[in-house]
Amino acid sequence: MSELILHHYDFSNYSEKARVAMGFKSLRWNSVTIPPVLPKPDLTPITGGYRRAPVLQIGADVYCDTRLILRELERRHPEPSLFPAGSTGLANAVSAWAEGPLFRAIMLYAWGTNHDLMPPQLFEDRAGMRGLPVPSVASVERAAARNAPLVRAQLPLVEDMLADQRTWICGERFTVADLSVFHALWFLTDRSDRLGHELAHLPAVAGWMQRMRGLGHGQREDLTAEEALAIARDSEPVPSSRNGVRYPEDPELGSLVEVRAADYARDAIVGRLDFLDTDEIAVRIRNDRVGDIAVHFPRIGFELRPVLG
Numbered sequence: 199m200s201e202l203i204l205h206h207y208d209f210s211n212y213s214e215k216a217r218v219a220m221g222f223k224s225l226r227w228n229s230v231t232i233p234p235v236l237p238k239p240d241l242t243p244i245t246g247g248y249r250r251a252p253v254l255q256i257g258a259d260v261y262c263d264t265r266l267i268l269r270e271l272e273r274r275h276p277e278p279s280l281f282p283a284g285s286t287g288l289a290n291a292v293s294a295w296a297e298g299p300l301f302r303a304i305m306l307y308a309w310g311t312n313h314d315l316m317p318p319q320l321f322e323d324r325a326g327m328r329g330l331p332v333p334s335v336a337s338v339e340r341a342a343a344r345n346a347p348l349v350r351a352q353l354p355l356v357e358d359m360l361a362d363q364r365t366w367i368c369g370e371r372f373t374v375a376d377l378s379v380f381h382a383l384w385f386l387t388d389r390s391d392r393l394g395h396e397l398a399h400l401p402a403v404a405g406w407m408q409r410m411r412g413l414g415h416g417q418r419e420d421l422t423a424e425e426a427l428a429i430a431r432d433s434e435p436v437p438s439s440r441n442g443v444r445y446p447e448d449p450e451l452g453s454l455v456e457v458r459a460a461d462y463a464r465d466a467i468v469g470r471l472d473f474l475d476t477d478e479i480a481v482r483i484r485n486d487r488v489g490d491i492a493v494h495f496p497r498i499g500f501e502l503r504p505v506l507g
């Protein structure tokens with residue numbers, strides 16, 4: 199059995215990013231389907247409360263956020279590379295745009311257009327996740343109308359990136375930019391084809407989307423949440439072989455810390471600091487269902503604080 203366990207759900211676009219990364223690397227992996235809304239009783243015991251999707255579990259090590267999940271996949275399965283030399287800086291810049299202004303506009307446009315097809319509790323759950331009041335159907339539809347022009351203004355930028363007949367966004371090598379732009383565009387038409395017309399006049403994008411879909415998802419086998427929790431319980435976190443670069447303001451290893459996403463779903467994950475370097479934070483948590491777990495986060499996008507007192 200593969201050691202890779204992805205906790206995810208079908209219409210999660212960030213999960214699609216991880217699934218396609220595993221397709222690109224032709225990996226075998228185990229799939230645990232998690233609920234798209236709270237509560238997530240079989241996920242939070244291994245994440246210390248982190249609720250977002252996807253999460254990659256390897257034994258008793260749990261990797262949160264696709265930025266870190268892709269790096270971990272690359273470390274364990276380096277070929278073919280998601281980070282080819284010479285393209286990674288540009289790819290990260292394109293990803294920041296695709297997962298920022300591009301995806302935000304697409305999400306509001308697609309949700310507002312497909313609200314009748316989404317799980318009934320979704321809008322209430324996401325409002326709670328962001329600390330906002332539950333939106334009315336009318337306000338969800340108004341957000342879609344406001345964001346349609348922003349989607350139409352940004353999609354041609356992708357067509358421009360591909361206009362010289364290149365295979366991938368950054369040239370002839372596949373990069374994380376392809377994954378980030380793809381999962382955003384995938385979200386536009388994943389729930390229904392109501393917005394398919396927005397892509398109709400973009401031939402280079404259409405060809406590239408077809409190449410992206412052709413990568414598939416690798417070899418996926420279903421696993422129950424109970425089986426995944428049992429694997430966590432029967433494993434121990436593996437200490438990092440890397441030497442963390444440390445700075446004077448960093449909390450001490452072993453001290454009690456909290457980690458929070460910097461943007462949304464900002465619930466604190468509290469544990470003992472297990473590992474720290476300029477790219478990664480790992481905290482050790484413990485509970486009755488799974489014993490000891492190391493939960494790993496990227497530095498970018500997360501805040502680390504000592505728990506005082």
Ligand SMILES: N[C@@H](CCC(=O)N[C@@H](CS)C(=O)NCC(=O)O)C(=O)O
Nearest residue numbers: 210211212234249250251263264265
């Ligand atoms: N920066 C995160 C974003 C993950 C994210 O926002 N995922 C969405 C689903 S696509 C989510 O977790 N939404 C709330 C939920 O599913 O509970 C990543 O790269 O993994």
